[in-house]
Amino acid sequence: MYEIFAGKKRSLVFPVMCNGHVKIDYSDNIADTSNDSDTTDDVGYGLWGNKGSFSFEAIITPYDVNGHGTYTASTLPAVPASKKIMPALDQSIFTAGTEDEYYNEAYLPRASRITHEMMLFHNSNFKIYLKNNTTHNENNPAQYKIFAEMTIGTGTGTTTTTISSSDSVILPAHGTQFVYSDADSVLGLNSKNRKLYQKKTTFTHASQNSTDLLGVASITGLHANQEIFTHSGQTATSLGTIASFPNSSTIRLNANSPVTISAVTTNIFIPTTKHASYVDDTFHIGFSFNGRTKRMELFLDGIEIASGTHGFTGTQKFQFAREDSYIGAKGGLTTGANSATTNKQFMGEIHELCFSAVSKKSFGDLETLKPDFEATLMYLQFEEVDL
8 A cells, every 4th residue: 555645845865964874674574484594595585585576666865975076265155064975174274284183074074075885785706886977076966977886697797787877867956147347258058057267367378278278367266186177158168177276377277178279368167057956866877787688777867878789608697695685884893094985985865765666767756766576576665744
């Protein structure tokens, strides 16, 4: 029987800077029928009894693990830290070398945030997680790729195959209101009437296209790993990313600029404000494995974003490892310094999560899960009545 809820949508919450997880204890779920204190040789059921095809679904709300990892007076965070957005430190603290005295930096260092993995579900034979895919922390909320990893076989015949979205698929909102009197209005509007770039400074030297771009009028608001742009008509063109914090008159790029600075007073643009709007939204993540064809498919909001064929060539069917499984982190849980990286800590909300013993070709309802209970291997609902 299905339950109907009204009011605010509830969830299992993993706030930023937590060490939270849900442990699905194997020994608590599998009866020791042989009475030998060993459940690995007993009859499995549910998740651990399934062989071959299966599907995974979850409705989640990810949080922003980047925050402003560093900020200066010219890049002061527009959105304050909260349980949904990682806190930040002023650049002067890093310059003084005292960043380890602050909990947020010890928990997840700024250098680790830009590639942080957030585990939704972890079993040695199946893992699904989000991975931050950014190059810096300033005015650049986390954006996430989605990965699914499967292991089939035993011993030397074990094969692991991973599929993932080719690019970030959970993205922050980007753009500001257009101001007609603004000097950078030459770049116009995007399709949603938002301005995507803002002018920061100009060049005072022409005919340059090397890694060192000379004659920068001002470096205010520029920082390492930031992408910078020039423009031609209504089109913005990337000059590349800044290799290190610029000095008073030169920008050093990670590679030669593909564009020649053709005139003095050529404008330099950077992206306008980005906002981690996804922290107030929900996403349906789906995964399907066909045990006969070994096809793996990954979905976001019902749309396939990745697929592939598992590399295992033997006759053994896929099985979940007979061990404890985790929601929101991986096994071997730790606390203390850099524990978020070690645990692959998920930060966000999980509303519902389900495994089914069928290979789904599509996912219908994206707002709530409606599992076929005859095929359900595990279904967890974290909602509450709110009336």
